[in-house]
Amino acid sequence: MAVVQTKNVTKVFKQGELGAVNNVNLETREGEFLVFLGPSGSGKTTLLRMIAGLETPTAGEILIGGRVVNDLSPRERRIAMVFQSYALYPHLSVYKNIAFPLKAQKVKKELHKGKVEWAASLLGINHLLQRKPRELSGGERQRVALARAIVREPSVFLLDEPLSNLDAKLRASAREELERFHRRIGTTTIYVTHDQIEAMAMGDRIVVLHKGYVRQVGTPTVVYDDPADTFVATFLGSPPMNLIEDTDVIVGFRPEHFRPGEAIADSTKVPLKFRVENVEYLGSEWILSGVLTGGRFDGKKAVSRLLFGHEFEIGKTYDFAVAERRLKFFDRTSEKKVEARALAWQ
Ligand code: ADP
Ligand code: MG
Secondary structure, three states, rough: OOEEEEEEEEOOOOOOOOOEEEEEEEEEEOEEEEEOOOOOOHHHHHHHHHHHOOOOOEEEEEEEOOEEEEOOHHHHHOEEEEEOOOOOOOOOOOOHHHHHHHHHHOOHHHHHHHHHHHHHOOOOHHHHHHOOOOHHHHHHHHHHHHHHHHHOOOOOOEEOOHHHHHHHHHHHHHHHHHHHHHHHHHHEEEEOOOOOHHHHHHHHEEEEEEEEEEEEEEEEHHHHHHOOOOHHHHOOOOOEEEEEEOEEEEEEEEEEEEEEHHOOOOOOEEEEEEEEEEEOOOOOOOEEEEEEEEHHHHOOOHHHHHHHOOOOOOOOEEEEEEHEEEEEEEEOOOOOOEEEOOOOOO
């Protein structure tokens, strides 16, 4: 187990262009499952590859276990990495695929069997060792790739969107399996994804990246409940947080907090008239989209997420509300969070 640190790490691929990664300062905790979350192109892979030693930082330092590793090769960093497009050797058995890194590193042959079986048992694939990759399901191949990555007992485990090739159902079970696996091996893990649900479900903490900048680092609860800026506020959560432009601020509230007035027990709530324009029934919830009418937010769009909703009719206006404590405020220029303020609502 080891702690990974980045100090002012920057990557500029072409001089004069914007950095793919800009001045990133991070520190994992020992044994932590840290998630890099951001849209495509936000610098997740580049940052991970610099930690792995596959990409050279333009500036800054990478430390593993307290030691600067900028000049160390990937192998010397004792890091294992699994990519989105992990490739198994099709002509080799599962056993030989998993043993491959041991062979490459000239680990004594008599140790291979024990290590391969250890890795295979962690992933529950001992019964597949004699098969060829083509005889495996997508999920099983994924597990072989993970077993191959951990067989060398890395000090840090780096995963770059390893589940994105799996279909939705398999992804959910693979996610659970990865979590269980992490609990068992306890190795510091950095996991890259663009999927906010995956990040929320798996991360001890989440690093939200946008255009190569870290926007926020925090536990899933913190980044969801207390987003540092409007980007984080809308990137996490589906549907995203309602953001309503006001005078000098943007007012934010989550769809699940925008509800029929009588359903909110708080004495300090903000009443809002809501004209429903669309109703989506999603089985366990309803998504209502519409427009605020009257008062200072007349004409602004808003979305409500409710566990009930059959009574709402398209085109009708209802008395909705948000509890005041649920409101977020962001600066209109910087889009960063500002302290709550009193607003005259009507
Ligand atoms: P993500 O993994 O979040 O999708 P990447 O780290 O792959 O993002 O890419 C971040 C930015 O860096 C993108 O604008 C991408 O086009 C650019 N980039 C990535 N790799 C290279 C490269 N080898 N050469 C030039 N630009 C690159
Ligand atoms: Mg990527």
